[in-house]
Amino acid sequence: MREYILDTSAIRGMRWEDLAQAAERARITVSPLSVYEILCHIDEPVRGANSTDESFKLRKNHLLRCRLLEIRDDPFLEHAKVVGVDELAHPSRSEDRTLIPKMWPILEKASSAADFMSQTLRDDLNIERELKDVGNRAREVLAEAEKEYESEVESVRRELLSSLSFTEAVKLSGLNFVRYVSDKAKALSKSYQRDGAKVTHEQMVYSTIFYNGYLVARAQRYMHISGRRVAEKGPLKIDPNDMEDNSILLHLDMLTPVTLVTEDTGTLDACDKVLRHLNSASQELEVPVVVAPRVIDVKTFKDELGIVSQEREKDA
Structure with missing residues (x-):
């Protein structure tokens, strides 16, 4: 069965009925980070809504679309499992996959955001968890992840400009791009090896080629956009919303046929560049490269699954 991952922009771009059809025809999944991206707005007003109740109804219906999708592991945990270092992942990263589905029946019955956040659920250890202030907690989780993403991009900027001119850094491509991305992966594998993990450089390169490639492409x-003067001095003006898709790309291992569906043009462009650089490097080295994952837009996704496009619901 074909396997897809939908990011927030893809979920927003589809009706409930379309998602239901898709779930019947393929394995449709969602990263916990995407759920957080929607959950963090649960207690916020919707532009154009006539009342608080109407805002919550729209937010609720939007979030409940995720009920149709299979919740994946946290992307960093899933990556850790792929390379065999899951024992190094923080235990909290394993909770989302089981806790999030327990939220759906509570949300479905809730009459308001206050009602929803006054409820509790029980985790797999039968420990009661409060949903109090869950919207703000989701925002805090995302803010921390966005901060880490911005730090990673700044690190790439400094590394590139430490050995390349501004023009060379921005135009880094083909084999040189792939070598730089591979070196970043190898540095991470060495870090894991120092912690006693048996992970190879090849495993790390294959499992992070899209994640690290996206980081570099977006940094470029x-x-x-910032220009030479700002780029050389820093910091760059970074879009924190890019964090979600960057993290989701850890779900994409170079050897596993999984398709990310997104309406984010920056993500589509960055991933297309990664693929073009890989192909260019392959031709230059005369070594064939097979890339199993794909990154497509919603229209392509619907066409593949034979879903007839319908008018989109009011965006929440």
Whole structure:
């Protein structure tokens, strides 16, 4: 069965009925981070809504679309499992996959955001968990992840400009791009090895090629937009919303046929660049490269599954 991952933009771009059809025809999954991206707005007003109740109804219906999708492990935990270092992952990263589905029946019955956040649920250890202030907690989780993403991009900027001119850094491509991305992966594998993990450089390169490639491609884009003077001095003006898709790309292992569905043009562009650089490096080295994952837009996704496009619901 074909396997897809939908990010927040893809979920927003589809009706409930379309998602239900898709779930019957393929394995449709969602990363916990995407659920958080929607959950963090649960107690916020919707532009154009006539009342608080109407805002909550729209937010609730939007979030409940995720009920149709299979919740994946946290992307960092899933990656850790792929390379065999899951014992190094923080235990909290394993909770989302089981806790999030327990939220759906509570949300479905809730009459308001206050009602929803006054409830509790029980985890797999039968420990009661409060949903109090869950919207704010989701925002805090995302803010921390966005901060880490911005730090990673700044690190790429400094590394590139430490050995390349501004023009060379922005235009880094083909084999040189792939070598730089591979070196970042190898540095991470060495870190794991120091902790006693038996992970190979090849495993790390294959499992992070899209994640690290996206980081570099977006850093190049930010540098280009900012101009030489700002790029060389820093910090760059970074879009924190890019964090979600960057993290989701840890779900994409180079050897596993999984498809990310997104309406984010920055993600589509960055991933297309990664693929073009891989192909260019393959031709230059005369070594065939097979890339199993794909990154597509919603229209392509619907066409593949034979879903007839319908008018989109009011966006929440």
